[in-house]
Amino acid sequence: MGNKSFITDNFLLQNKYAEELYEQYASKQPIIDYHNHLPPKDIAEDRNFENISQVWLAGDHYKWRAMRTMGVDEKFITGDASDKEKFLAWAKTVPHTLRNPLYHWTHLELKRYFGIDELLNEDNAERIYEEVNRQLQLPENSCRGLLKKMNVKTLCTTEDPVDTLQYHQQLATSDCEIKVSTAFRPDKSILIETENYTQYLKELGKSANVEIKTYADLKKALYGRIKYFDANGCKLCDHGLNYISFEEFSEAEIKEIFRKRLEGKELTSLEIEKFHTAILLYLSETYHEFGWVQQFHLGALRNNNKRMLKELGPDTGWDSIADYSQAENLSSFLDALDGKDKLTKTILYNLNPADNEIFATMVGNYNDGSVKGKVQFGSGWWFLDQKDGIIKQLNALSNMGLVSCFIGMLTDSRSFLSFPRHEYFRRVLCNLFGQEMESGELPNDMELVGKTIANISYHNAEEYFDF
Structure with missing residues (x-):
């Protein structure tokens, strides 16, 4: 598989x-x-979000707690790191969330909204980041579009x-x-x-x-x-x-x-x-x-x-x-x-x-x-x-x-x-x-x-x- x-x-x-x-x-x-x-x-x-970090990581303290547990520096969580750096830090954390609901939700959300049918990890993070950001610019993926999709x-x-x-x-x-x-x-x-x-x-x-x-x-x-x-x-x-x-x-x-x-x-x-x-x-x-x-x-x-x-x-x-x-x-x-x-x-x-x-x-x-x-x-x-x-x-x-x-x-x-x-x-x-x-x-x-x-x-x- x-x-x-x-x-x-x-x-x-x-x-x-x-x-x-x-x-x-x-x-x-x-x-x-x-x-x-x-x-x-x-x-x-x-609104159309510029990137996935803005719609997915901003304000999500469930993810933040998991990242802190993995020893991720606060700079990449709520700090001044770029949106891309924050996403890469989250992607690196994801494989370690097995049996936490975040693992289920992460992959359910990537698949339902963006058709991404693979496990997020450090290796594919950059590619997935770019693909999702591309899709987020489409008119059908505005806030209302995302809601209608569900x-x-x-x-x-x-x-x-x-x-x-x-x-x-x-x-x-x-x-x-x-x-x-x-x-x-x-x-x-x-x-x-x-x-x-x-x-x-x-x-x-x-x-x-x-x-x-x-x-x-x-x-x-x-x-x-x-x-x-x-x-x-x-x-x-x-x-x-x-x-x-x-x-x-x-x-x-x-x-x-x-x-x-x-x-x-x-x-x-x-x-x-x-x-x-x-x-x-x-x-x-x-x-x-x-x-x-x-x-x-x-x-x-x-x-x-x-x-x-x-x-x-x-x-x-x-x-x-x-x-x-x-x-x-x-x-x-x-x-x-x-x-x-x-x-x-x-x-x-x-x-x-x-x-x-x-x-x-x-x-x-x-x-x-x-x-x-x-x-x-x-x-x-x-x-x-x-x-x-x-x-x-x-x-x-x-x-x-x-x-x-x-x-x-x-x-x-x-x-x-x-x-x-x-x-x-x-x-x-x-x-x-x-x-x-x-x-x-x-x-x-x-x-x-x-x-x-x-x-x-x-x-x-x-x-x-x-x-």
Whole structure:
């Protein structure tokens, strides 16, 4: 076989049932990528990337961590080396990523977007670099072209409340065939303990045309921005929090805590938790009012390496899985909303695999029969969006809930080349069901099982989100 890629038609599909499920019920489904971090500017302007490093390596801290592990100097990762040098350093790393999902994704992406059917390594790196760069100049490989190639129907980027949404507005009136929406990410307004919190409030106030001097002003500003986002087609929010805070509080306490912070006084950890609780409940009640879906990404331990945080800033590959206690606060928080009948559709993403069963059972407490799959145990996230993580999430959800109601995969990515992750997920999904059909644990009823596969791949998300 030599240097030929192992990404065959039956990649990850280990029997005839899995092959048929994938081919007939999963592969042709469009993609709804309801959470990612793609720059809307690039889609609005339909950018053509100059080279593969710009679209493939920039911002990809999965690859950066692997390169650092191999002893690659930071110059060739986030430093001032040329784009070509960075690609060559990555190509040299690739053969050493065997059994890491990066090995699968790298070759799946090279094949699906550029038809390259060989294993990337140091020897062919320069040739592949030149070939991909040639293809990236073609009109059909602009940002929109790359998305169309993967059959993306709808995608949802993530923006801070201060964002003007100018590129979403541009896209809404353009001839772009892909529906591009946004998700409201107000975490900076919640994290009162951060150093630059008061500076952020000035930006938020300016965007909302409100001078934020009191807690009531903060709520008014956030409400105004939610209304603005909603008017611009937003139907989702997203929060990336370590855990859900929950402490009993009074409105008077929160006003006082906020006043103290504006005056530059030190807050206690209890005051911080009370504030987090109050503002998150307020936001969630407002999401319910607007009929949005709320998403919570929980369980990361961020910025562990303070030396490198100082040097490179956040989101550069120094995060890991945390072991926070999740269940009790999450229950209290959801219950507080449900008790007021203000719990909107909710997706909970878990980063610690030890907590999978906690999340899978928690969602069942608040599925009240009003909406199919109202509260969702979200797909494997970040460190868990690989084969093993996907299977564990699917198994926990199957055993303790209804996997047939699951809204499926998303990329959570900053790269236009990450959409084969939907294919990867669908192959893992079909193989899981196909193996149980072969063993007799599921009926040999292709239509019954196939419908479930098609729903998880696409139709459940189409029904769940009001795009």
